[in-house]
Amino acid sequence: MxxxxxxxxxxxxxxxxxxxxxxxxxxxxxxxxxxxxxxxxxxxxxxxxxxxxxxxxVRRLEEYRPSRFAEEIAKRSGKDPRHVEAILQSSRRIVRMRDGLIICEAVGGHICANAGVDLSNAGIGRVALLxxxxxxxxxxxxxxxxxxxxxxxxxxxxxxxxxxxxxxxxxxxxxxxxxxxxxxxxxxxxxxxxxxxxxxxxxxxxxxxxxxxxxxxxxxxxxxxxxxxxxxxxxxxxxxxxxxxxxxxxxx
Incomplete structure (x- = not known):
């Protein structure tokens, strides 16, 4: 059939x-x-x-030096300031921020959480970029x-x-x-x-x-x-x- x-x-x-x-x-x-x-x-x-x-x-978090803006966002979101800096460097713009969420337009044009900068499966102390x-x-x-x-x-x-x-x-x-x-x-x-x-x-x-x-x-x-x-x-x-x-x- x-x-x-x-x-x-x-x-x-x-x-x-x-x-x-x-x-x-x-x-x-x-x-x-x-x-x-x-x-x-x-x-x-x-x-x-x-x-x-x-x-x-894949980047080591220690490679990132958080800007003042990244430090401010980190305080509001509860994220590691270095992670926030990685997100900002991978973004065209921030679309929304609320309750620890950072929704960005990534450099490639996709709108997603954290500009796709991922801590999971990247290794301890590292982030994976898109x-x-x-x-x-x-x-x-x-x-x-x-x-x-x-x-x-x-x-x-x-x-x-x-x-x-x-x-x-x-x-x-x-x-x-x-x-x-x-x-x-x-x-x-x-x-x-x-x-x-x-x-x-x-x-x-x-x-x-x-x-x-x-x-x-x-x-x-x-x-x-x-x-x-x-x-x-x-x-x-x-x-x-x-x-x-x-x-x-x-x-x-």
């Missing part, structure tokens, strides 16, 4: 990632140790933390995999983010390569023949969020997932096109 089916496979066995590591090669080796192989049409969802580590985007250009990171990994094993995959770099009016955080795409991030179904008809006028689906975010079911955010040790069986439209459009402009965002 023919029916829609999507498979999500967590990739285990990756080592602790260091600056300069060849992520594509390490992912291929880990998948093969699991008795599997990457296939044409697979989608790799990769947690940004290992991309940041491989690109040298990849400098997540779309470029995704493209390089995708191209490297094709060069190594001749397989054409799509790649999503993911991070967790909260949502207005909803409790809890979910995985979103901050970088992608090889798939169309947004499916525009405007102009199509529904089951009753009505024309769809506002149906735009962020496929990249939905795939990233689905992958988090096996990746997790704590000590699972699964920073990569393979999504297999989903039919997607190939594209070179970047994830940087996903965030709404300030003029279009009702919550800003």
């Amino acid at each position: 023919d029916f829609p089916k999507v498979e999500i496979i967590g990739v285990k066995g990756l080592p602790i990632i260091k600056e300069g590591d060849d992520l594509a090669s390490l992912i291929i080796e880990a998948v093969e140790r699991m008795g599997l192989n990457l296939r044409n049409g697979d989608i790799l969802v990769i947690s940004h933390i290992i991309v940041s580590k491989s690109e040298g985007r 990849p400098e250009d997540p779309d470029l990171s995704a493209s390089r990994i995708r191209e490297r995999i094709k060069k190594l094993i001749g397989v054409e995959v799509a790649v999503i770099i993911s991070d967790t983010q909260g949502r207005p009016l909803r409790r809890g955080s979910i995985n979103i795409a901050i970088g992608c390569s090889g798939l169309k991030p947004i499916l525009d179904r405007r102009g199509e008809r529904d089951l009753y023949g009505r024309t769809l006028r506002s149906k735009m689906i962020c496929i990249a975010d939905e795939l990233a969020s689905a992958a988090e079911l096996v990746i997790g955010q704590a000590d699972e040790g699964v920073p990569v997932a393979i999504i297999r069986g989903y039919e997607f439209e190939r594209s070179e459009e970047p994830a940087s096109m996903i965030p709404r402009s300030e003029q279009d965002d009702l919550f800003l």
